Amino acid sequence: MKKIIVISLIVSAITLLFPASFALREPETGALWYSPSPLVTLLDGEHSQSMTLEEYVVGAVAAEMPASFEPEALKAQAVALRTYAMRKKYMEPSQNHEETVCSDIGCCAAWMSESALRERWGEDFDKYYSKITAAVNDTRGVYLSYENEMALAVFHSSSPGRTEASENVWTTAVPYLVSVETPESAETVPNFITSVTLSRDDFQEVFKKQHPSADFSGAETDWIKGAEYLPSGRLASVEIGGVRVTGREVRELFGMRSADLSFEIGEDGITLTSVGYGHGVGMSQYGANVMAASGADYREILSAYYPGTELLEI
Numbered sequence: 533m534k535k536i537i538v539i540s541l542i543v544s545a546i547t548l549l550f551p552a553s554f555a556l557r558e559p560e561t562g563a564l565w566y567s568p569s570p571l572v573t574l575l576d577g578e579h580s581q582s583m584t585l586e587e588y589v590v591g592a593v594a595a596e597m598p599a600s601f602e603p604e605a606l607k608a609q610a611v612a613l614r615t616y617a618m619r620k621k622y623m624e625p626s627q628n629h630e631e632t633v634c635s636d637i638g639c640c641a642a643w644m645s646e647s648a649l650r651e652r653w654g655e656d657f658d659k660y661y662s663k664i665t666a667a668v669n670d671t672r673g674v675y676l677s678y679e680n681e682m683a684l685a686v687f688h689s690s691s692p693g694r695t696e697a698s699e700n701v702w703t704t705a706v707p708y709l710v711s712v713e714t715p716e717s718a719e720t721v722p723n724f725i726t727s728v729t730l731s732r733d734d735f736q737e738v739f740k741k742q743h744p745s746a747d748f749s750g751a752e753t754d755w756i757k758g759a760e761y762l763p764s765g766r767l768a769s770v771e772i773g774g775v776r777v778t779g780r781e782v783r784e785l786f787g788m789r790s791a792d793l794s795f796e797i798g799e800d801g802i803t804l805t806s807v808g809y810g811h812g813v814g815m816s817q818y819g820a821n822v823m824a825a826s827g828a829d830y831r832e833i834l835s836a837y838y839p840g841t842e843l844l845e846i
């Protein structure tokens with residue numbers, strides 16, 4: 533009985549000292565202490581589980597960005613993924629599943645459990661796991677906001693000089709998903725430029741599967757013509773076998789890494805070359821890493837790739 537009284541006295545004293553409106557901040561980072569972190573549910577394959585938002589962000593950053601990246605780039609990635617999950621939880625629930633998020637990159641974002649990461653990183657596990665956890669903790673509760681809404685914090689791997697405006701990829705313009713300069717290059721990104729060569733027959737077959745009316749009976753120099761480019765340098769559209777298609781469709785049809793595409797007809801067949809990797813909208817992960825290596829912090833990185841947004845804390 534005495535114990536209970538003592539404990540309740542301590543609890544009352546703490547409540548008096550720190551009323552609910554009093555914002556506790558971590559002494560080192562100035563980040564808000566809050567407890568508990570909001571819960572999210574995750575669909576991982578067939579398996580559904582519940583975890584805190586911060587736990588989710590650790591597994592998502594680890595799965596989405598190389599752990600060897602600069603700490604400030606990892607922090608920017610943590611904020612983008614936290615914002616993504618919060619948007620799903622509070623604003624725009626997924627139409628594909630009941631859970632807040634899933635680990636399918638075609639639907640939400642990649643996510644890996646601690647045991648899967650142990651397997652992936654082997655003896656580097658401790659080093660990388662603490663690096664990722666630090667990036668998440670240092671930005672705890674921080675998210676990107678635009679006009680009091682959680683921003684659509686999409687990202688991609690790398691871009692050829694400029695990122696892409698959202699309306700050129702998904703038809704809807706978003707004020708902070710505009711085309712901006714990005715600093716990565718072939719020196720800082722592995723496989724920045726990739727090529728695929730198809731025989732003339734294979735090229736026609738792949739294209740005709742989707743566009744049976746395509747006509748390749750004329751001169752070879754007329755097979756691919758009338759290319760139009762977006763201001764970012766990516767292919768807007770091109771005429772192939774007399775059918776006009778978007779750069780995005782060409783990218784998907786031939787399994788290219790980006791819509792920054794060029795074509796060459798040579799002896800071996802038709803060579804498609806792409807620069808960068810991904811849809812090109814929002815933050816470039818390799819660009820963020822180059823910025824961080826040059827001294828930018830995560831706030832500068834995020835404001836460069838999502839101009840007009842602001843950082844808020846839960």
Ligand SMILES: [Zn+2]
Nearest residue numbers: 633634639640
């Ligand atoms: Zn999903």
